[in-house]
Amino acid sequence: MNLNTHVAFALAVGLVLFHNDLSLAVLAGIGAALPDLDREYIFTRRAMFARYQLHRALFHNLFFASAVTLFNPYLGLGVFLHMLLDMLTSPTDGGIELFFPLGRLVKDIKMDYEGRVRTSRGIMWLLEDPVRLINRTADVGLRETVKMPWLRVYGPFKNSRLADWTIFYFSFLFIQLFEIHDLLNWWIQFLSTVFLKYTFITIGLVLFYSIGELWRKKLQFKNVTDNQKLAIISGMTLGGLMIIYQGQSLFMPVRLTKSK
Incomplete structure (x- = not known):
């Protein structure tokens, strides 16, 4: 899917x-x-x-x-x-x-x-x-x-x-x-x-997946220079950090309350 x-x-x-x-x-x-x-x-x-x-x-x-x-x-x-x-x-x-x-x-x-x-x-x-x-x-x-x-x-x-x-x-x-x-x-x-x-996590997901799919489907089959690889890794890392940055603020554990 x-x-x-x-x-x-x-x-x-x-x-x-x-x-x-x-x-x-x-x-x-x-x-x-x-x-x-x-x-x-x-x-x-x-x-x-x-x-x-x-x-x-x-x-x-x-x-x-x-x-x-x-x-x-x-x-x-x-x-x-x-x-x-x-x-x-x-x-x-x-x-x-x-x-x-x-x-x-x-x-x-x-x-x-x-x-x-x-x-x-x-x-x-x-x-x-x-x-x-x-x-x-x-x-x-x-x-x-x-x-x-x-x-x-x-x-x-x-x-x-x-x-x-x-x-x-x-x-x-x-x-x-x-x-x-x-x-x-x-x-x-x-x-x-x-x-x-959800600005950071949305942009982070878009950045991570768009660059990742570009690499997976096209760039990895071409002669990519080390600088280009570094740019790809940097972009995906930035996306990942943005996901983690806002993701940690979404902590919302399930609370089990005792019935009276």
């Missing part, structure tokens, strides 16, 4: 749940943008991501989502919604590694897709991960370099591009209809909330 789809879907859900407070719905949208920070950007070598399969694992698991929820339940809602959509995608897109890093305790598989049974010491998974069968259609960073245990959760969305755009446009249309009674005023409040109330 594309990032804009995750954000739009979380915003739509947030509006339904927190209609009286737009800022909480926006927080859900911001939370939905966090898991993809584990993409294979310039900070790490692409080969390392192919070997360890960190995308859709490092920040796409129950432990990360739970930690964010304890920090701020509205951000946590966005993370869980992001994971839900990615969990519906096919092995071509990687699904998600729901129990990372515990799943990495499984080092081997009992049976591969050729039907060969293997014996090994330690914890073994029943089947080989099906991603190997469709590596030719998977993103380069998601292609497995060796046979791996079936650690990820996949869903029915075989045509992820179609599902992606369907969910995005449905979410966008739903938001317009949900706020149709005062749509212009809602857009003014929404933009004000995003760019004035």
Whole structure:
């Protein structure tokens, strides 16, 4: 799923749940943008991501989502919604590694897709991960370099591009209809909330992802000079620092009150 789809879907859900407070719905949208920070950007070598399969694992698991929820339940809602959509995608897109890093305790598989049974010491998974069968259609960073245990959760969305755009446009249309009674005023409040109330974290996310995607899709395949790499790293680092700077002010732990 594309990032804009995750954000739009979380915003739509947030509006339904927190209609009286737009800022909480926006927080859900911001939370939905966090898991993809584990993409294979310039900070790490692409080969390392192919070997360890960190995308859709490092920040796409129950432990990360739970930690964010304890920090701020509205951000946590966005993370869980992001994971839900990615969990519906096919092995071509990687699904998600729901129990990372515990799943990495499984080092081997009992049976591969050729039907060969293997014996090994330690914890073994029943089947080989099906991603190997469709590596030719998977993103380069998601292609497995060796046979791996079936650690990820996949869903029915075989045509992820179609599902992606369907969910995005449905979410966008739903938001317009949900706020149709005062749509212009809602857009003014929404933009004000995003760019004035959450200025640093919004700009930080845009900066980090825009530069990161430029590197991931284009620049890493070209002869980039050291100065250009430094500029890319500096821009992404600045974006990351802006996210952290305002992110720490969003601490809003869940308070459990005793009933009288």
